[in-house]
Amino acid sequence: MGRNEGRTPTQAERSRARREQILDAAFHTFTRRGYRDTAMDEIAAAAETSKGGVYFHFPTKEAIFRELVRTTADRLAAKVERAVAEQTEPIARADAALRTVLLTFAGHRTMARLLFVDAMGAGRVFNAETNALHDRFAGMIASYLDEAVEAGVILPIDTGLTGVAWFGALNEVVARWLLVDDPAPLDTVYPTLRALLLRSVGVSEARIANTSAGPIG
Amino acid sequence: MGRNEGRTPTQAERSRARREQILDAAFHTFTRRGYRDTAMDEIAAAAETSKGGVYFHFPTKEAIFRELVRTTADRLAAKVERAVAEQTEPIARADAALRTVLLTFAGHRTMARLLFVDAMGAGRVFNAETNALHDRFAGMIASYLDEAVEAGVILPIDTGLTGVAWFGALNEVVARWLLVDDPAPLDTVYPTLRALLLRSVGVSEARIANTSAGPIG
DNA sequence: ATACACATACCGACCGGTCGGTCGGTGGGC
DNA sequence: GCCCACCGACCGACCGGTCGGTATGTGTAT
Numbered sequence: 013m014g015r016n017e018g019r020t021p022t023q024a025e026r027s028r029a030r031r032e033q034i035l036d037a038a039f040h041t042f043t044r045r046g047y048r049d050t051a052m053d054e055i056a057a058a059a060e061t062s063k064g065g066v067y068f069h070f071p072t073k074e075a076i077f078r079e080l081v082r083t084t085a086d087r088l089a090a091k092v093e094r095a096v097a098e099q100t101e102p103i104a105r106a107d108a109a110l111r112t113v114l115l116t117f118a119g120h121r122t123m124a125r126l127l128f129v130d131a132m133g134a135g136r137v138f139n140a141e142t143n144a145l146h147d148r149f150a151g152m153i154a155s156y157l158d159e160a161v162e163a164g165v166i167l168p169i170d171t172g173l174t175g176v177a178w179f180g181a182l183n184e185v186v187a188r189w190l191l192v193d194d195p196a197p198l199d200t201v202y203p204t205l206r207a208l209l210l211r212s213v214g215v216s217e218a219r220i221a222n223t224s225a226g227p228i229g
Numbered sequence: 230m231g232r233n234e235g236r237t238p239t240q241a242e243r244s245r246a247r248r249e250q251i252l253d254a255a256f257h258t259f260t261r262r263g264y265r266d267t268a269m270d271e272i273a274a275a276a277e278t279s280k281g282g283v284y285f286h287f288p289t290k291e292a293i294f295r296e297l298v299r300t301t302a303d304r305l306a307a308k309v310e311r312a313v314a315e316q317t318e319p320i321a322r323a324d325a326a327l328r329t330v331l332l333t334f335a336g337h338r339t340m341a342r343l344l345f346v347d348a349m350g351a352g353r354v355f356n357a358e359t360n361a362l363h364d365r366f367a368g369m370i371a372s373y374l375d376e377a378v379e380a381g382v383i384l385p386i387d388t389g390l391t392g393v394a395w396f397g398a399l400n401e402v403v404a405r406w407l408l409v410d411d412p413a414p415l416d417t418v419y420p421t422l423r424a425l426l427l428r429s430v431g432v433s434e435a436r437i438a439n440t441s442a443g444p445i446g
Numbered sequence: 447a448t449a450c451a452c453a454t455a456c457c458g459a460c461c462g463g464t465c466g467g468t469c470g471g472t473g474g475g476c
Numbered sequence: 477g478c479c480c481a482c483c484g485a486c487c488g489a490c491c492g493g494t495c496g497g498t499a500t501g502t503g504t505a506t
Contacts (some may be wrong), residue, residue, distance in 0.1 A: 020499055022501090022502095023453095023455080023480080023502075025452065025466095025501090026455080026501095027246055027454080027455070030455080030456090048265060049492080051492085052491075052492060052493080053490060053492095059376065061455095061456070061457085062456065062457045062458060063457085063458075063492090063493085064455095064456060064458065064494090065455075065456050065457070066458050067409060067492095067493070067494080068454090068455060068456065068457095069455090070500085071414065071493095072492080072493080073491095073492065073493090074408070125308065125403055143408050146401070146405070150401075155379070167400050169424075170421050173402070173418055173421050173422065173425075174401055174421075174425060175403060176401055176405055177398035177399075177422060177425055177426075178398070179397045179401055180397040180398040180399070180400075180401020180402060180404075181394035181395070181397040182397070182398055183391075183397055183401060184363070184367075184393055184398075184400060184401075185390070185394060185395020185397060187361070187397075191360050201390055204386070204387050204391075205390065205394060207386075208386070208390075208394055208429045208430070209394075209432070211428055211429045211431060212425045212426065212428045212429035213425070213428070214428060214434075217431075219426055239475095240474095240475065240476080240480065240481080243481080244480080244481070247481080247482090267468060268464080268465060268466085269465075269467080270465080270466095278481095278482075278483085279482065279483045279484060280466090280467085280483085280484075281469085281481095281482060281483050281484065281485095282467085282481075282484095284466095284467070284468080284484050285480090285481060285482065285483095286481090288467095289466080289467080290465095290467090379476065423483070
């Protein structure tokens, strides 16, 4: 690579590093205490800088939170889409999506926490945000279900409502797992939840018993 | 009816009336603006009294909210239990529970709102509360499912997890309906959701098609 | 190289506003 | 004459965001 190998970092580099540092600190603080209960001073302290320093990099508290939620949701959605793309058969695709979400949350509990924080600690401001987030994921599910209906492998159901219901079920299971002190590992509930959801759209027991695929991407 | 027919009410009566008035005002304000965004002054104003007046009847803001949630949840639970008691067949019982919740919410949107407010606007304080509330209803569902499993009319599933998942699905569908501006009537989604849930525990299509019962209590 | 000009990153005291809760007072019914 | 119900000014803590100031680069002309 260029000159200045690992030497005194340039201003731009230090700036981006600090920004990241603040994002990290905010992530952890929001994750542990919720949005409303997190003070800017706390974020500043956790990032080992000052409130002024934080406000140099971000315009408002809300902006920090939004960026965090957005990037986190993006990462999760991308991971799901990657996993789904590896499958061609409709049921296997829906299944891959479910597995990816569940196992990703299982591996990154804090990630799950952040995506649930706004529902737990934010005020009216974020209802629209939360709504949009839920819509996005419920919509993803619905589109996979549409494929499956089209292919005739599941019943011709109301995929919109089903997407919402599936998302809700998943949401609640994960939320429960987040709130309990020493939760059972999330991946142990996966087979049960999978069977429950697939059955709900008319997949045969035989087809459900036939589990698919290996580890997630 | 004793003497003093509708005449100047006694002090105790006026006191209880005021208390109710405050509860009412708090209910409406919490329902519209969420817990955190509701100021005691607003409640006082809505109850046509003063902040001091409110604090004469209630020790803290939290106490008001708790009482509201408790009595509301109690009313709903009682209604569900009454509806369930009218049925003897396990599937019909679970079905009655679902119908009652959905149709009660459909008829009392504000009631639904209050039960969801704590998740929307409260801070850490109520996580335990919310958790307990969810537990309670998920537990109710699970116990009905247990009956059904016992009777052999549904598959021998993990009723605990299923209770959580059903509750989550229901929860999300209702929440969605609360947040959308002009929602489709909740009772139109009932048949679809009912079929979805019943299928998920292995009830046959034939049995699902056979809808039960008349209007709710 | 040196000096100067300017921007960038950061600090922390401070401000303005909000809000839960308190308290001294008051008036009307018993 | 006492006390219940009520009033509303007030308190103190908290918190998001601002601002004047500083110090450390960074580019440029000499």
